[in-house]
Amino acid sequence: MPAADKDPGVEPDARFSFANERTFLAWNRTALALIVAGLAIVQVLPEFDLPGGSRIIGIPMIVLGGTISFSSYGRWRANEQALRTRSPLPPSRLPWIVVAGITAGAVLAIVIEALAGSGG
Numbered sequence: 001m002p003a004a005d006k007d008p009g010v011e012p013d014a015r016f017s018f019a020n021e022r023t024f025l026a027w028n029r030t031a032l033a034l035i036v037a038g039l040a041i042v043q044v045l046p047e048f049d050l051p052g053g054s055r056i057i058g059i060p061m062i063v064l065g066g067t068i069s070f071s072s073y074g075r076w077r078a079n080e081q082a083l084r085t086r087s088p089l090p091p092s093r094l095p096w097i098v099v100a101g102i103t104a105g106a107v108l109a110i111v112i113e114a115l116a117g118s119g120g
Contacts, residue, residue, distance in 0.1 A: 009084030020079045027072035027094060034065030034101075049116035057109050064101035068094065 038061030045054050071094055078090045 009081070009086070012080075012083035016083050017080065020076060020083065023079075024072055024076035027075070028069055030098065031065040031067075031069035031072065034061050034068065038062035038065065048112060050112055053112045053116060056112060057105060060101070060108070061105055064097070064105070067101075068097060071097065 038058040041054050041058030041061065047054055050056075075092055075094055081087075082089050
């Protein structure tokens with residue numbers, strides 16, 4: 001634990017710490033997948049009929065991946081602290097961030113495809 005924590009509590013059962021770490025790593029795998037998908041959309045896919053269409057879809061995915069990765073550390077740390085102090089686990093906004101981001105990206109992709117399809 002970082003030195004900034006004034007009350008580190010007691011060492012939790014290792015199984016819970018390992019589960020917390022696995023969850024942290026799963027969030028980061030999700031973040032990495034979003035970043036790679038965003039890069040692939042921007043760099044590999046052919047341009048849409050709509051100028052900048054691939055960037056409009058890909059860049060928010062990269063930002064979403066970065067946001068999830070950054071947020072997952074705070075989530076891991078809050079869970080670890082709760083385990084050490086035998087407190088309830090704090091609620092997480094990460095699932096909402098993922099759902100909102102992916103849904104917005106899907107809607108954006110549909111709109112861009114509809115606009116590009118209507119031009120030709």
